[in-house]
C-alpha cells in the first residue's frame with residue numbers, strides 16, 4: 001500500500017494534534033483509528049439535545065495552559081467550574097456529615113480547615129518518604145501527626161482516599177507516595193458548554209483518518225514501520241503510537257521486534273486507573289441554587305460522595321457523580337438500573353424523598369472499553385513520573401509514543417496529551433511547531449472551507 005511519511009495510531013487529542021502539526025509541515029500523514037469516531041477519551045453525547053461529556057470535561061487550571069490558549073484562539077466557549085479537581089473548598093459547596101445531615105457554615109469551614117491542615121503535613125511526609133512508600137503510608141503518617149479527634153481523622157482519611165480515586169482512578173494503597181506531585185491547579189477550571197470533543201474534531205478536520213482500523217501489530221526496521229490492521233498493512237517512514245496505556249499494558253498491539261526495556265518497563269510499572277461518570281437528570285431540582293458541588297463525608301459518602309451540578313450545561317436539573325478506583329471497577333459489572341438505584345439511595349440519605357426518580361441517565365464503563373482499557377494513567381507504587389516521559393521513546397528512531405501517559409508534567413489530562421503530541425511532532429520535524437501558528441492555521445482552513 002501507499003508509503004507515508006508518518007502513520008499516527010489513534011485519533012484522540014494527542015494523535016490528531018501530532019498528525020495536524022506534521023501535515024501542516026508538509027508531511028504525508030495517515031491516522032489509523034480503531035473506533036468509528038475521532039476524539040478517544042474526549043467524547044460528547046449530544047443525543048438528548050444537549051452535550052454530555054462522557055470522557056474529559058475540564059481544563060484543570062487555565063493559567064499558563066497551552067491547551068486553554070488553543071481553545072481561546074479557536075473561539076470555543078468555556079464556563080468557569082472550579083472544584084473539578086476534588087478540592088475541599090474554594091467555591092460554594094454543600095457538605096454533609098457522616099449521618100447525612102447538612103453541615104452549617106461553621107462546620108463546613110472547620111472541615112475545609114482540617115483537610116488543609118492535613119494536606120500541609122502530607123506534603124512534608126511526601127518529601128520525607130522512601131522509595132516504595134504508598135500514598136496511603138504518607139497519608140497515615142500525616143493523620144497521626146494531625147492532632148485531630150478520631151472521628152475527624154476518619155473523615156479526612158476518607159476524603160484523601162476519594163481524592164486519589166478521582167484524580168488517579170486508583171486505590172490509595174496502590175498509588176506511589178509521589179503520585180499526586182504534579183497535581184497543581186493554576187487558575188480557574190473550565191468546562192465546555194458545547195461539548196469538549198469539538199476540539200479534537202476541529203483539529204482533525206481534513207486529515208486522512210481511517211476509522212474502524214484497529215492496529216494489531218507494528219513492525220519496524222531501519223527507516224521504516226508497518227502497521228497491520230484487518231483492512232491491510234500500512235507503511236511509513238515512522239509511526240507515532242498514541243493508544244492508551246491500558247491498551248499497551250494489555251498487549252493488544254504487538255510490536256515486532258519487541259519493545260526495548262526503556263519503554264516496556266515503564267509500561268509495566270505505570271498504572272492505568274478506572275474513573276467512571278454517572279449523569280442523572282431529575283424532574284426537579286432538590287439541591288441549593290448556588291453550590292457547584294454536594295459532598296457527603298463518612299458513612300453517607302462511602303461510595304457515592306460527590307455530586308457536581310451540571311444543570312447550566314444541560315439546561316435541565318442534572319447532577320454528575322463519579323465511581324472511581326476499586327468502586328469504579330465493581331460498578332462496571334452492574335446494570336445501569338442497579339447503578340442508578342445505588343446512587344439514588346446515597347442521594348436520598350442526604351435529601352430524603354425530595355429526590356425524584358431520574359428521567360434520564362448516562363453511565364460510562366471506560367475500564368471495559370477495549371480501545372481504552374481504563375480512564376487515565378497514574379504513578380503506581382514503584383513507578384515515577386520519569387516513567388511517563390521514558391514511555392515516549394523514540395525507539396530505533398522510527399517509533400514514537402504520545403498520549404497522556406507519556407507526559408510526566410501533567411499526565412491523565414487533555415492538556416498533557418496535547419503537549420505530548422506536540423513533542424512527538426517536534427522530535428520528528430527536528431524543530432518545535434509553533435502552537436499559536438498551529439491554532440491560527442485551523443481557523444484559516446475553516447475559513448477556506450466556509451468560503452469555498
Ligand SMILES: Cc1cc2nc3c(=O)[nH]c(=O)nc-3n(C[C@H](O)[C@H](O)[C@H](O)COP(=O)(O)OP(=O)(O)OC[C@H]3O[C@@H](n4cnc5c(N)ncnc54)[C@H](O)[C@@H]3O)c2cc1C
Pocket residue numbers: 009010011012013014015032033034035038039040041042054055056057058059060213214215216242243244247252253275276277364366370371372374375376402403404405411412413414415417
Ligand atoms: C471519564 C473520564 C474523565 C476525564 N476527565 C478529564 C478532565 O476533566 N480533564 C482532563 O484534562 N482529562 C480528563 N480525562 C483524561 C483525558 O480524557 C485523557 O487524558 C485524554 O483525552 C487522552 O488523550 P490521548 O490522545 O492520550 O488518548 P485517547 O483519547 O484515548 O486516544 C487514543 C486513541 O487510540 C485509539 N486506539 C486504541 N487502540 C487502538 C488500536 N489498536 N488501533 C488504533 N487505534 C487505537 C482509541 O480509540 C483512541 O481514539 C478524563 C478521562 C476519562 C476517561
